Amino acid sequence: MMRDTLKILLAAAVAAGAAGCTRKGEPAMTDPLPAEVAGWKADGPTRTFDRETVFSYLDGGAAVYLAYGMSRLSTRRYERPGDTALVADLFEMQAPAGAYGMFTFELEGPTIDLGQGAEYAAGMLRFWHGRCFGTVRSELESPDAEPAILELGRIMVSGCGPAADAPGLPGRLPPEELRPLSVRYLLGPALLAWQDRSMEDNPLGLDPGGEAVVARYGPLGDRTQLVVARGRDAAAAEAGAARVRAVLWPGEGAVGVAVGEDGTWGAARAVRELVVVVRDAPSRERAEALLDVTAARLEENR
Numbered sequence: 001m002m003r004d005t006l007k008i009l010l011a012a013a014v015a016a017g018a019a020g021c022t023r024k025g026e027p028a029m030t031d032p033l034p035a036e037v038a039g040w041k042a043d044g045p046t047r048t049f050d051r052e053t054v055f056s057y058l059d060g061g062a063a064v065y066l067a068y069g070m071s072r073l074s075t076r077r078y079e080r081p082g083d084t085a086l087v088a089d090l091f092e093m094q095a096p097a098g099a100y101g102m103f104t105f106e107l108e109g110p111t112i113d114l115g116q117g118a119e120y121a122a123g124m125l126r127f128w129h130g131r132c133f134g135t136v137r138s139e140l141e142s143p144d145a146e147p148a149i150l151e152l153g154r155i156m157v158s159g160c161g162p163a164a165d166a167p168g169l170p171g172r173l174p175p176e177e178l179r180p181l182s183v184r185y186l187l188g189p190a191l192l193a194w195q196d197r198s199m200e201d202n203p204l205g206l207d208p209g210g211e212a213v214v215a216r217y218g219p220l221g222d223r224t225q226l227v228v229a230r231g232r233d234a235a236a237a238e239a240g241a242a243r244v245r246a247v248l249w250p251g252e253g254a255v256g257v258a259v260g261e262d263g264t265w266g267a268a269r270a271v272r273e274l275v276v277v278v279r280d281a282p283s284r285e286r287a288e289a290l291l292d293v294t295a296a297r298l299e300e301n302r
Contacts, residue, residue: 012045027181032090032159033076034190038148040086041077049073064105067191068133069098076150084140085122086149086189090156091133096164097211101185104170105195109181114150114168115157132160169228170213172301174293182216196227196279201242204229204275205236217290225262226290228298230274237270244268244277257287265292271298 020051033046039085047057054062054073065073071092078086082115093099103117103126112120123138123145138145186192189202192212204227206212212223212229214223231237245268249258257267264278276294281287 004223008044012165017196022184030159032074032156034155037155038076040080040083040152043077043079043085046074046076049075065102065287068105068187069094070082077146080148082144084142086136086138086139086145086152088152089134089137093131093133097167098187098251099128099131099133099188100166101166101191102133102223104183104185105191107181107183111181112150114153115160115162117151120146120150123149124261125149127153129157129160130162130164132156132267132292134160138216167211169211169230170215172298173213173215173226173228174290174297176293177217179216179218180216184214186212186214192227192229196225198248198279199227201247203247203276203292204240205231205243206240207232222282222284224278224282224290226294227277227279228274228294229277231270232273234272237273237275239276241268241270244275248277248279251286257284257291259284270297271295274298 030247034040035042049057050072051066051070054065054070057073057075058065071094072092073081076088079090091102093102100117107119108121109119112118115127118125120128123141125136127134136149136152138149152165167185170185173183184195186195188208188210189199189206190206190275191249192204192206192214193200193202195214204212206229210230215226217224229240231240245258248266249260256266259265262281265281265284266277267287268275268277276291276298278287278291281290
């Protein structure tokens with residue numbers, strides 16, 4: 001199953017690359033990575049990779065970045081005698097939505113105040129700002145490395161240009177009981193399938209590059225999941241909701257809320273051009289309540 005997902009993901013990345021070739025984006029940044037920071041010195045010049053060469057640096061992990069619209073990667077390694085090495089990677093994306101989405105894709109926290117969104121833990125910094133997604137990591141944990149990692153992150157943010165608006169769809173989710181660190185902003189069916197394997201065959205009918213949000217609700221341990229995806233139009237959303245019901249709850253989910261084989265509850269509904277899917281709720285009442293409040297909020301915040 002995961003191999004099939006990866007094949008879909010790679011195909012989506014190629015398609016996104018072909019579409020990106022026609023986009024008139026901002027010019028690439030000049031070298032965004034300094035030669036030295038807080039006593040750590042670069043062990044060589046900045047290396048850069050484009051959509052075709054990035055696999056030589058990231059191997060299999062490149063597919064996710066490409067699906068989010070990566071256009072260029074700049075990377076540099078830093079050393080200080082007697083301490084751990086640092087590695088900085090800065091990804092320029094074709095649009096801010098890709099940078100934001102890449103940040104959310106593996107978000108765990110704790111969050112910190114840097115750029116338009118950042119998290120730092122155990123020697124690993126991740127952030128997004130404008131069209132940039134960046135990471136700085138220490139090869140080994142070192143208490144002395146943290147100030148240098150954060151300073152390097154601030155320097156990278158300063159080279160990313162102005163801030164940009166975050167995508168609006170995540171902000172339309174109901175805030176009550178939402179687990180903020182669980183929110184994933186996704187572009188296209190392959191990235192959605194990567195996060196939710198029940199979506200591997202794209203029952204939503206999500207277009208390449210179409211936006212979707214996945215989030216969890218309730219306390220830790222509660223599996224209740226909400227998916228909101230944007231269809232081409234209202235008719236496509238209705239068709240997507242019907243296919244999801246047929247796939248996830250065959251014989252049970254033609255209308256209303258349905259119970260799955262594992263005893264959890266779910267439902268799917270179209271709200272104009274959006275498809276709302278609730279899965280893994282512990283009760284019928286919980287599934288109905290989250291579906292209704294989400295639909296009402298989407299109608300109010302069009």
